[in-house]
């Protein structure tokens with residue numbers, strides 16, 4: 053059996069990890085990071101009962117996020133409430149449009165802001181996320197999915213917003229979307245998402261869902277690896293500074309608006325490298341194209357792949373259904389049936405490797421908590437190949453037995 | 463030419479009031495003696511918004527109507543002494559009124575200049591909420607029928623320390639200077655006429671006469687200074703997390719053992735306010751104290767204080783990757799709210815045990831039925847914990863002492879009479 057988890061930065065570095073969490077297991081209790089837990093004695097085991105929201109907030113803070121802007125919405129309220137006690141600064145916004153606009157202003161001023169919401173609030177944020185994308189402002193939006201359409205059922209989980217995220221940026225430009233598949237991801241992915249936001253100068257969405265962030269579970273804190281704070285590097289040059297000049301790379305160096313050294317121009321409309329309004333000049337269109345190119349090239353490719361020799365079926369899942377997929381694979385293997393597992397952590401832009409893995413199997417079962425098979429549609433459009441089997445559910449979690457049944461079906 | 467301007471030729475139609483706004487702004491900035499890098503000009507969508515390229519300051523060109531919220535984010539985060547100016551039109555002020563009122567209420571250190579030419583100039587001349595009654599526009603050729611908002615009054619009432627309305631002709635830099643020197647939120651509404659659309663639909667109209675007829679009071683309204691909303695940033699911009707991180711979560715030491723080999727799932731359902739969620743959490747901790755893995759989920763209606771409250775608990779020897787509960791091993795019902803919430807599930811049960819309070823009707827079910835007097839023996843407040851105690855004792859899943867200690871370590875320690883764990887019904 054080959055069991056591995058991959059964490060790679062496309063075209064840059066590829067780190068092969070052991071186990072589901074990965075990174076060297078530096079015990080966080082012994083961490084000497086400036087944000088240390090304090091004088092607590094090192095312990096081999098620190099079992100607590102906690103929920104994913106708590107880990108997400110702590111991971112954000114340790115990664116260097118410094119402002120949380122919140123507007124109440126179920127099921128993201130726990131994140132708001134923990135953030136209000138833990139973030140260096142937490143602000144209650146009067147609505148979700150304001151929340152995103154404040155975040156954009158704060159990001160422009162050099163802060164690293166985070167918010168969490170669910171579809172109804174996220175819908176209000178969409179224009180402002182496009183603005184942050186165009187202005188190239190780093191920020192993190194945690195989208196906790198709940199049952200729709202519209203206000204749906206606030207306290208029921210779902211995986212219904214993936215396709216919305218695929219077309220979110222007008223013009224079809226890709227938005228980096230990472231997705232949490234278990235509690236360890238609640239610790240690891242916020243930091244990676246924030247790093248991506250800073251390194252790409254872009255808003256990043258961390259996708260999750262109600263049961264993932266609200267369920268309490270026994271969890272051993274001592275197994276968590278340390279989180280490296282995201283390093284902010286501001287343009288150090290002598291100028292003239294051009295806000296959207298990427299030099300030889302794809303991402304222009306950042307400089308906070310209002311700094312004493314160089315004027316900064318940010319622009320939500322089509323603009324040139326200086327940040328000045330343009331109609332459709334060549335320079336401006338190249339700049340707009342670059343926004344998509346940087347996301348395609350630099351978004352980290354994160355997934356969990358557990359391939360078993362002799363397996364003829366691959367189970368694919370993401371977000372909350374990852375747990376059922378893991379359980380289904382365990383049940384099948386216990387019966388002596390070989391089966392492989394792919395859990396997607398990077399959802400957008402779609403990593404090419406997902407197609408490569410899927411191509412290796414005569415049967416692929418994609419499981420997710422919606423009726424349409426959104427991930428399958430994301431991969432294949434409306435014409436889903438016959439070897440792909442879909443397992444879905446609405447208003448409840450997908451059950452491991454349902455995945456097993458589809459793997460074994462004739 | 464001023465240090466604040468790059469191009470002296472402004473991009474507006476001849477006679478447009480926007481020229482006067484820019485020139486007065488520049489003069490005011492010169493008067494207060496700041497540098498171009500001290501100024502952040504945030505522009506909205508509208509003709510005024512194409513002025514960025516002419517300013518030698520920081521410039522931020524945002525979305526329609528959202529510039530005040532965007533600028534608020536900047537202004538609350540940067541050190542005092544910088545000047546954040548918002549250029550917005552009457553259309554932007556209409557769609558973004560909430561942002562303006564909110565920034566005024568919070569007293570964010572901004573100067574908002576509203577270019578009120580009483581219509582949407584960039585899109586062909588449609589009426590806004592600041593268009594006065596009778597004013598003719600492209601889509602209201604007979605004149606608008608509704609009165610306009612008194613923006614200055616709204617903003618003043620929201621708490622702004624400096625509000626002014628001026629005619630957008632000549633030099634009004636002194637007003638802008640006062641606004642810029644205000645510690646906190648200032649708004650200046652500049653009345654203008656769009657020479658392209660305003661005059662086209664209202665030929666011969668004079669700005670001064672229009673302002674008088676429409677009842678636009680000119681003037682300055684101020685309040686005594688009040689605290690400015692700024693982020694509390696430490697020395698040298700340091701921002702430290704608050705609180706203890708994860709260490710305020712009480713660790714659960716393993717000091718008991720459980721005979722459970724596989725997985726045991728429980729639904730506990732009763733009424734809000736009767737400690738259902740806390741009881742389930744205590745059960746999860748008690749199980750952890752025996753080395754088991756545990757998950758706990760809550761579900762309740764949006765009105766947290768009334769109606770049902772249901773908890774799902776899974777205890778397992780091996781790690782729990784899937785925490786859904788389809789066919790529970792046990793269902794505990796302590797009240798009518800809980801019964802109603804779980805009735806469908808109970809009717810579907812083909813196995814497992816239903817533990818139900820003696821006061822309730824027993825639905826048809828394939829589960830084994832155990833009727834107990836939970837509420838009668840210990841009262842509604844403790845019925846859930848007592849029911850868990852009873853079930854654990856009879857099923858032998860956890861040692862009784864594990865639950866008792868978990869209660870003692872919980873926030874309920876002082877409130878639960880420990881005698882309830884002495885016996886069971």
Ligand code: SF4
Pocket residue numbers: 473474475477478479480509579583584655656657658659
């Ligand atoms: S269209 Fe109207 S508002 Fe726009 S620049 Fe011309 S006169 Fe001014």
